[in-house]
Amino acid sequence: MIQKRTFSIGELSSEFDVTTRSIRFYEDQGLLKPTRRGQTRIFSTKDKVRLKLILRGKRMGFSLAETRELFDLWDETPTGNEKQLLKMLTILSNKRAHMEQQKSDIAMAEMEIDTAEARCREALTELQKKKKQQAPANDEPENIAKKTDNN
Amino acid sequence: MIQKRTFSIGELSSEFDVTTRSIRFYEDQGLLKPTRRGQTRIFSTKDKVRLKLILRGKRMGFSLAETRELFDLWDETPTGNEKQLLKMLTILSNKRAHMEQQKSDIAMAEMEIDTAEARCREALTELQKKKKQQAPANDEPENIAKKTDNN
DNA sequence: CAAATACTTTACGTTAACGTAAACTTACTC
DNA sequence: GAGTAAGTTTACGTTAACGTAAAGTATTTG
Known part of the structure; x- marks a missing residue:
């Protein structure tokens, strides 16, 4: 088996x-x-x-309709006539274009997420600083209070 | 201006x-x-x-709701408290994961589109051959007809 | 000033992609 | 043989993201 x-x-x-x-x-x-x-x-x-x-x-x-259309075309491909096959090639080309667009979108989004994260972390350390200023001159180690749950 | x-x-x-x-x-x-x-x-x-x-x-x-949530969080980021900021970092991390999934999906889809296109072109040349057999005995070189555009 | 153009609000309609409930059939198992 | 687990059909409900129509306002233009 x-x-x-x-x-x-x-x-x-x-x-x-x-x-x-x-x-x-x-x-x-x-x-x-x-x-x-x-x-x-x-x-x-x-x-x-x-x-x-x-x-x-x-x-x-x-959409499901798009996917379905692809399945149907794919099933017809082996026996397809020239027109069918050319249609399939066109659709494939369109999918490729769609994917290029998506890759570009993703790339830009990734950059923006990077800067967003940087901005976040900066704001966080800024908060840490202020905390220290408000609770000054203390010989206990700070990092006990700085514990964060990252959930 | x-x-x-x-x-x-x-x-x-x-x-x-x-x-x-x-x-x-x-x-x-x-x-x-x-x-x-x-x-x-x-x-x-x-x-x-x-x-x-x-x-x-x-x-x-x-979804629009997701995007809206991102906008709202982003607006709160500069004045946000620790909890808000950590939440933002979590969401950013999730977005990253989402994008990794998408990149993987795209990569696989690209490969499949490649093979699909190959299969299509093969079926096409197969059709060409049959056409030739029906219009036989010709001393022109074959490779003129076998030209493929690789787009 | 009348007509066209670009706006506006209100509100009901539509489509995709399921969720959810009810009522039923098979197949096991205790 | 009663229960329960996994499957089925039928059918109405729901949500997101707009489309579309009606009826009004504001500004420009011939």
């Missing part, structure tokens, strides 16, 4: 930390296509992979 | 390609704080900067 081939909805739910409601919703929207044993859903590894892609897509800001 | 100091809602709307409805909504949610001349909104450069941050935040998957 190379791999467990099927999964219950509960297994996927807990593995990816997503509600069963969501998983059923994704099926309803045509993103997952589990088979059935009786009325119980049985998910393949392909479904599992797709679920992972759905969630990553969400984190990247894609 | 160093810079134009104020902006109308229409100016911001066209500059950032966002509807006036959205801008008013952002004000309503406490993200922008334009002054008024009569009942007409007058936006400062600070508002303009914040609008840019709002939009970038959206592209990064932040």
